[in-house]
Amino acid sequence: MTKTKIGVIGTGSISDVYLSSPQKFLNYEIAGVADINVERAQEQAEKHQIPFSGSVSELLEKEDIELVVNLTIPAAHKEVSIKALQAGKHVYSEKPLATTCNDGLLVMEEARRLGLHVGTAPDTFLGAGLQTCRALLDQGVIGEPVGASAFMLGRGPESWHPNPEFFYKQGAGPLFDLGPYYLTALISLLGPVSQVASMNRVTVPEREITSEPFAGTKIKVEVPTYVSSLLQFSTGISASFITSFDVWDTKLPKIEIYGTKGTLLVPDPNEFNGPVYFMNNETTGWQEADLVSSYTDNCRGIGLADMLRGIKEGRPYLCSGDLGLHVLEVMEAILESSDKKRFLELETNCRRPERLTGFQYQD
The missing domain is CATH 3.30.360.10 (Dihydrodipicolinate Reductase; domain 2)
Known part of the structure; x- marks a missing residue:
């Protein structure tokens, strides 16, 4: 199976479970991690054996990364998601999609304009x-x-x-x-x-x-x-x-x-x-x-894995941006x-x- 390379932006407390998720899901690997605090990103990259760490702009410049997982604080979700889309990346965002419905609409409209996909947690x-x-x-x-x-x-x-x-x-x-x-x-x-x-x-x-x-x-x-x-x-x-x-x-x-x-x-x-x-x-x-x-443990990342499968197969994925917007x-x-x-x-x-x-x- 060809694995999609993804990047993670945001290295707060929720990031550990996402950064370890490729051990459970077979269709993606984490190629880079970024944070406004570059030192914290480097620590997480070393902890989870991720090949790249750096600033948000540096991660978005990496051509091999096809999708960005947005784990920033809610107030930054819209801005980071739109930047990732404009860099040509699909986006999977932690909840909520944005802090206002208008901002969520902007994210979805930008994705449609660019022909890209948006998914969103929760996937529980x-x-x-x-x-x-x-x-x-x-x-x-x-x-x-x-x-x-x-x-x-x-x-x-x-x-x-x-x-x-x-x-x-x-x-x-x-x-x-x-x-x-x-x-x-x-x-x-x-x-x-x-x-x-x-x-x-x-x-x-x-x-x-x-x-x-x-x-x-x-x-x-x-x-x-x-x-x-x-x-x-x-x-x-x-x-x-x-x-x-x-x-x-x-x-x-x-x-x-x-x-x-x-x-x-x-x-x-x-x-x-x-x-x-x-x-x-x-x-x-x-x-x-x-x-x-058997999905009874902490399976965060299953929605991301299903999204990548849906994109590849050309079918609806379950943790859709439309669901998150609603x-x-x-x-x-x-x-x-x-x-x-x-x-x-x-x-x-x-x-x-x-x-x-x-x-x-x-x-």
Whole structure:
């Protein structure tokens, strides 16, 4: 198999799992890594035995690199992605695609203008847990879906993250940081969203970092930290969706889907594994489903590998830029709906991703 050479821009904490991903996926290799901090890029290149490290501009000049993985902070996603496209590279971006829907549209329009491809994380919905849920829905195990609920409830990252300030700035918060996992999962299971309504608040306007090395530093909160929304899907299904950094603890499920014959308990959409439980009018209590694949460990990079396969075969890939743009508009509309105190119709659309099949994976 001919391996596509890719470059990685951004060497923060998420980069390790991407830089080690070629050990699992057979159709690409990492030919270079870059960062605004060139020394950090060099350290990661040495750690993962990558042949090139340097500045962003130096990486984009390398002709052998066909695709760039954008792992920069959210505020830089649009700028870096567009620069990569203008350098003739396909782009696979960490979530979100950009921090505003308009910026996301600019990325997608530039890709179309140049005849290039854009993919976007998260790819956790391609893991065994959520793919099993998709199979159960397709089999009609809970009948026709009629509704859903989703909860991302936690206390915020200032007690454990080494540099948590950006989580409370524009383009982050509980909705933009972890919401893409939940929304991508819901869209992969139920289809695109047609309209939203929301009520949001900033509970604590200033937070204090308690983790090192910035313990004692105050953070001015710029985004809502309790976001309570209602989603309607194009199929007519509705879902309650709450994300928060204001909750000390909870026993609520991550996601549940309710059908005419039963209920499906969906595992954490931030993970690739299960367990998956369901009950219906023919079972006695909850049943644990057998997982449909072996993709249960941290498989970040599987969406990239599928994208490269899709480009080569001329078929749609599952972690598409259109999906990422739709997720971005849903999140933006959730914030705007609260400000305007009314339902908002979505303008973007996307294909409901097919199930992942026929994929080569190396344990």
